[in-house]
Amino acid sequence: MLIDHPLLGPRDASEFTIKGEARLLDRPNPAASDAAETFHSYLHLRENPAGLVRELWFHDEGDRSWLVVTRNTLTHEIVAVELARDVAARLRGAEV
Amino acid sequence: MTRKVVSMRYSALEILKQGLRGNLHWPRMWRTPELKPGYDVVIVGGGGHGLATAHYLAQLHGVTNVAVLEKGWIGGGNVGRNTTMIRSNYLLPGNQPFYEMSLKLWEGLEQDLNYNAMVSQRGILNLCHSDAQRDGFIRRGNAMLLSGAGAEFWEPERIRSFLPMIDFDNARFPIRGGLWQPRAGTVRHDAVAWGFARAADGAGVDIIQNCEVTGFTTEAGRCTGVETTRGPVRADKVAICVAGSSSRVMAKAGLQLPITSHALQACVTEGLKPFLPCIVTFGAGHFYVCQSDKGGLVFGGDIDGYASYAQRGGLATIEDVCEGGMAVMPAIGRARILRTWGGLVDMSMDGSPFIDRTEIPGLYFNGGWCYGGFKATPGSGFAYAHLLATDESLPEASAFRLDRFATGAVIDEKGMGAQSNLH
Numbered sequence: 001m002l003i004d005h006p007l008l009g010p011r012d013a014s015e016f017t018i019k020g021e022a023r024l025l026d027r028p029n030p031a032a033s034d035a036a037e038t039f040h041s042y043l044h045l046r047e048n049p050a051g052l053v054r055e056l057w058f059h060d061e062g063d064r065s066w067l068v069v070t071r072n073t074l075t076h077e078i079v080a081v082e083l084a085r086d087v088a089a090r091l092r093g094a095e096v
Numbered sequence: 097m098t099r100k101v102v103s104m105r106y107s108a109l110e111i112l113k114q115g116l117r118g119n120l121h122w123p124r125m126w127r128t129p130e131l132k133p134g135y136d137v138v139i140v141g142g143g144g145h146g147l148a149t150a151h152y153l154a155q156l157h158g159v160t161n162v163a164v165l166e167k168g169w170i171g172g173g174n175v176g177r178n179t180t181m182i183r184s185n186y187l188l189p190g191n192q193p194f195y196e197m198s199l200k201l202w203e204g205l206e207q208d209l210n211y212n213a214m215v216s217q218r219g220i221l222n223l224c225h226s227d228a229q230r231d232g233f234i235r236r237g238n239a240m241l242l243s244g245a246g247a248e249f250w251e252p253e254r255i256r257s258f259l260p261m262i263d264f265d266n267a268r269f270p271i272r273g274g275l276w277q278p279r280a281g282t283v284r285h286d287a288v289a290w291g292f293a294r295a296a297d298g299a300g301v302d303i304i305q306n307c308e309v310t311g312f313t314t315e316a317g318r319c320t321g322v323e324t325t326r327g328p329v330r331a332d333k334v335a336i337c338v339a340g341s342s343s344r345v346m347a348k349a350g351l352q353l354p355i356t357s358h359a360l361q362a363c364v365t366e367g368l369k370p371f372l373p374c375i376v377t378f379g380a381g382h383f384y385v386c387q388s389d390k391g392g393l394v395f396g397g398d399i400d401g402y403a404s405y406a407q408r409g410g411l412a413t414i415e416d417v418c419e420g421g422m423a424v425m426p427a428i429g430r431a432r433i434l435r436t437w438g439g440l441v442d443m444s445m446d447g448s449p450f451i452d453r454t455e456i457p458g459l460y461f462n463g464g465w466c467y468g469g470f471k472a473t474p475g476s477g478f479a480y481a482h483l484l485a486t487d488e489s490l491p492e493a494s495a496f497r498l499d500r501f502a503t504g505a506v507i508d509e510k511g512m513g514a515q516s517n518l519h
Contacts, residue, residue: 001410014412018402018517020356037502043514044354044445044501048343050405073357073405 003057003069004081011062019056021046022068025088050074056084103298106210125290126170126297131304134330135163137484138322140309140345141338142166144175144285145462145469147292147303148477149337149484151209154299156478157485162301163331165324167308171289174340177439178470179362179394181375181386183220183280184245187236190495190507191448192243197492198475199245199279205474211291213283214389220280220375221250221259223424225269229379233275240277248276259376261427269380269423280375282386288473312349312459319349319458335460335484339449340440341405342463349456353463354445354501356516358399359409359438360467363417365431367391376425383420385428393431395421399441399467401517408438441467447519448507451479451489452498460484461498466519 001013028038047053050073057067066084071077104110104123114122137153139146142164153159182202184195206213224230237247252271256264264271297303304326311323312334321330338345343353368391377384385395397417400409414436421428444450444464449472451462462480465472479493489496500506501514512518 012412013402013410020403020515020517040502041352045352046343046354046356046516047347047352048356048403049347050341050344050357053403055403071402073403076402076404076406076410 001076001078003067003078005059005062005065005067006081006083007065008063011059015059015061016057016067017060019058022054022056022084022087023047024056025068025084026091052079106212125294126303129302129304131163131307131324131326131329132302133328134321135302136161136331137333137335138162138329138331139164139335139337140322141336142170142293142303142305143173143337143339144288144292144473145339145465145476145480146335146337147289147296148473149335149462149480150296150301150303150477151292151299152478152481153485154296154301157481159481159485160300162296163329164296164301164303165307165309165322165329166303166305169305170293170303171286174439174441174469175289175473176286177362177437178285179384179386179396180282180285180388180470181220181280181384182215182283182471183277183375184243184471185220185222185236185240185247185275185277185280186509187239188507188509189239191509192239192245194475194479194492194496195471196243196245197478198472201474201478202283202471203279205288205291209291209295211287211294213287213291215281215283216389217279217281218374218386219276219278220377221255222275222377223255223262223379224272224274225380226272230272233273233379237275246277246279248278250274250276258373261371261425262376263424263426266423269378282375282388284389285470292477309345310348314456317457319456331458333458333460333484335462335480337462337480339442339463339465339469342442342461344405346454346461349454349459351454351456354516355442355464356403357405357440358401358443358517359404359406360396360399360441361409361413361417361436361438362394362396363414363433363436364388364392364394365428366434368393368431378420378424381416381420381423383417383424385421385425392434393428399443399517405440406438407440441465441469443516443519445501445514445516446506446508447510447512449476449496450498451476451483451493451496453483453487454498
């Protein structure tokens with residue numbers, strides 16, 4: 001499986017480790033009154049869809065950047081690859 | 097040719113009688129019934145666990161108005177894709193008594209089902225390669241002894257005489273000993289599916305193949321049945337048992353699970369003369385191997401690491417598994433791989449399974465078996481049938497709660513934390 005790295009071009013998937021669903025970028029507010037519940041959901045519950053999923057991949061045998069890879073779990077086809085920092089910046093921007 | 101289904105007790109005499117008639121008159125092992133409008137219990141998923149649940153519901157609890165709904169065919173899922181090993185060599189008190197109960201059920205299974213499942217208790221040897229790992233394995237052996245499972249620690253000299261093909265000259269992964277469970281072994285996995293299906297069908301359970309569940313029906317917050325590709329079915333209790341696809345099915349009921357689905361691969365070589373007398377696992381990588389009764393070396397290792405519903409994996413994982421094999425048993429490099437295949441596994445957040453109610457009354461859940469579901473088949477069915485019939489957890493399975501991440505009572509056998517692809 002090839003990951004089309006936004007900075008480096010196509011890289012073999014074996015250079016990466018996989019963290020899991022990209023919802024982990026959207027960390028809940030630890031000061032909120034319902035933090036125990038939201039962190040339980042954040043840490044443990046997963047959508048685990050059969051189809052398109054957005055996942056965090058870490059290029060640990062490469063440039064050590066975090067990517068958000070949009071991938072089809074039924075076919076293993078990769079649809080989009082973004083730098084996780086860009087996705088996180090968009091998330092923060094949306095909150096402001 | 098259509099054959100009748102009659103209940104028949106298999107015996108040596110029957111083999112002789114049928115043989116004299118050219119083996120043309122063996123009856124079908126189970127019926128192909130029509131789906132009825134309603135049942136006491138509808139089991140979703142006709143894998144090993146679902147069929148075992150149906151068998152024990154009928155046999156031990158007298159609940160026979162039961163349907164098992166299977167999307168594909170009996171024996172086509174994980175029950176026919178695993179590497180056929182059974183063992184009870186766990187450490188944690190939430191796990192070990194359950195797996196030991198399951199191993200005891202395996203020991204009496206063929207007599208119980210009147211079906212030859214080729215249970216072969218040839219033993220498992222977990223190799224250790226460092227002093228710290230040796231300490232850890234002796235501790236695990238002590239936990240096994242406390243549960244009655246039996247365990248021995250073997251020094252390298254004993255391993256050398258029993259398994260001369262292991263590489264004792266490997267400087268990177270020296271053999272420091274091994275944890276031996278003599279009662280572990282292998283089973284013919286297809287026969288497990290067929291034996292449980294035949295026994296459940298004989299007790300009156302309807303096994304409905306090619307019937308996919310497409311949704312749940314609820315009334316006043318209670319689950320009252322399922323929608324299927326063959327129409328709706330009412331049920332007092334709906335029992336989900338679809339490990340590999342748990343999230344997909346439970347999403348139809350609006351529930352998210354602490355599970356991701358992954359592909360787990362296995363390989364088998366061409367048939368060889370008797371070579372390996374037991375199951376061997378490599379302790380410094382992820383590699384395990386046994387020799388099937390046909391002579392092929394059956395081996396496997398890690399999951400592929402990315403979420404998948406594709407029932408196939410990549411060659412990088414096969415290469416990694418083979419490297420582990422070559423590090424511990426270089427002779428297998430001379431054998432040619434005949435085929436590789438993949439199955440879907442539910443990887444839970446702590447590497448342990450679930451047998452529990454859900455927050456929806458009338459809806460029960462069994463899943464999260466990671467890569468260890470086959471050995472649990474009779475124990476899982478026994479415990480799930482107990483839960484469905486009595487609404488109380490069997491003591492041996494009482495730690496397999498669905499809410500254990502919220503309460504903190506996790507069963508993290510490998511100590512990896514909440515990262516499903518590391519267990």
